[in-house]
Amino acid sequence: MLRRTILVMLMAAVAGFGVYWWLTAPAASAVPLPSRAPDLANGQEIFNVGGCSSCHAVPNQPDRLRLGGGLALGSPFGTFYAPNISPDPADGIGRWSEADFVSAVMRGVSPEGKHYFPAFPYTSYRLAKVEDVRDLFAYLKTLPPVSGKVRDHDLPFPFNIRRNVGIWKSLFMDGKPFVADGAKSPQWNRGAYLVNGFGHCAECHSPRNLLGGIITAQRFAGGPNPEGEGWVPNITQKGIGEWSAKDIANLLKTGELPEGDSVGGAMTRVIKNTSQLSDEDIAAMADYVKSLPPVDGPPRPKRKEGGA
Ligand code: HEC
Ligand code: HEC
Numbered sequence: 001m002l003r004r005t006i007l008v009m010l011m012a013a014v015a016g017f018g019v020y021w022w023l024t025a026p027a028a029s030a031v032p033l034p035s036r037a038p039d040l041a042n043g044q045e046i047f048n049v050g051g052c053s054s055c056h057a058v059p060n061q062p063d064r065l066r067l068g069g070g071l072a073l074g075s076p077f078g079t080f081y082a083p084n085i086s087p088d089p090a091d092g093i094g095r096w097s098e099a100d101f102v103s104a105v106m107r108g109v110s111p112e113g114k115h116y117f118p119a120f121p122y123t124s125y126r127l128a129k130v131e132d133v134r135d136l137f138a139y140l141k142t143l144p145p146v147s148g149k150v151r152d153h154d155l156p157f158p159f160n161i162r163r164n165v166g167i168w169k170s171l172f173m174d175g176k177p178f179v180a181d182g183a184k185s186p187q188w189n190r191g192a193y194l195v196n197g198f199g200h201c202a203e204c205h206s207p208r209n210l211l212g213g214i215i216t217a218q219r220f221a222g223g224p225n226p227e228g229e230g231w232v233p234n235i236t237q238k239g240i241g242e243w244s245a246k247d248i249a250n251l252l253k254t255g256e257l258p259e260g261d262s263v264g265g266a267m268t269r270v271i272k273n274t275s276q277l278s279d280e281d282i283a284a285m286a287d288y289v290k291s292l293p294p295v296d297g298p299p300r301p302k303r304k305e306g307g308a
Contacts, residue, residue, distance in 0.1 A: 024166030026109045032099050036134065043139025046132045048276040050125065050198040054269040055082040058146065064272065067092070068146030073119055074228045077212065078155035080119040088145035101137040102130060108169065115165035117153070118172075118212070124200035127178040132198070172213035187280075191288030194281060201289075204232050204266060207298045220289075221297030230265055231300055238294035249286035252277070 047053070053064040059071045068091075069084040086092035093101065100111040108115060108122035116122060125133075158164055178197055180189040195201050206214045207223030222234035233239050240248070247258045255262050255271040263271065274282065 038138030
């Protein structure tokens with residue numbers, strides 16, 4: 001309720017209509033890309049780093065490559081339903097051009113020129129290299145088409161207005177590309193690229209402000225689960241300082257924690273994807289996570305009976 005009041009106030013503040021229209025306009029439509037032979041193996045690796053299957057696979061069936069959508073994603077702003085992104089021409093993205101796909105994944109703009117809601121983590125995916133996004137698109141086209149459209153999102157006003165996402169984007173998407181750090185190793189840079197870009201680890205492992213934007217100063221420092229119950233741990237050195245890079249790699253490969261238990265909660269969905277990655281990429285991601293300087297996260301409330 002408080003969140004909604006604040007957003008309504010924010011909207012009132014920018015209600016000077018021209019300002020609103022300008023701020024909320026999606027960027028110009030996609031431009032065609034020069035032709036290029038796709039690397040399907042790389043597309044598959046990116047698919048697994050990106051965890052597309054966690055949200056877009058048809059729920060309650062075993063095949064993680066049936067991307068017919070339908071999973072309900074809770075949030076403080078309402079419930080989102082992951083759409084069908086299988087290559088089905090009528091119900092999925094079978095008729096999309098490569099440029100449509102690049103624009104969706106990197107700018108959060110649909111082929112019809114509308115904003116996507118940031119429940120689709122394009123806020124992280126936008127850091128990707130265009131070639132990786134193109135390989136991913138080619139790989140998705142090799143997956144089975146699944147028919148059936150998904151129901152509409154269940155969002156109260158004003159969160160259901162896609163134009164408002166333009167305001168959100170202007171506040172929380174700085175448009176800066178990923179820049180490699182020349183002082184660090186190629187492995188570390190690969191890890192930084194994967195973790196911050198397609199891996200979208202910070203989307204869950206960071207606290208958010210009342211408007212749902214990541215609090216930059218506490219990136220990776222954990223916080224309440226954005227999807228509802230439970231807590232997402234701090235994965236800076238403040239939280240997992242005792243873990244070695246090998247421990248982190250082993251978690252991403254097997255789901256095992258250093259003490260021998262299995263990781264739980266939403267992280268199990270992540271492991272289904274990261275367990276498919278090459279050992280090199282896992283080692284790179286672990287190397288980068290191990291290097292995150294210690295940052296205090298928000299205080300964690302006392303555990304409730306049976307809470308995660
Ligand atoms: C955390 C859940 C989540 C993950 C992970 C995720 N998506 Fe999505 N995706 C969504 C949601 C929710 C939407 C709907 C957004 C909207 O309607 O504004 C969406 C929308 C899309 C769309 C637009 C579909 C349409 O019909 O317009 C595409 C394309 C897409 N996602 C591709 C991907 C790819 C590729 C990946 C992996 C790199 C991915 N998504 C990962 C939740 C997710
Ligand atoms: C969908 C949300 C989500 C995403 C995305 C996500 N995590 Fe997690 N992660 C969690 C949750 C929730 C836990 C706690 C699981 C539990 O309670 O057992 C966790 C646990 C962890 C832990 C163990 C920390 C500890 O103290 O036990 C590590 C390390 C970790 N994640 C790293 C990553 C990395 C690296 C990525 C990106 C590849 C990632 N996570 C992406 C939700 C997520």
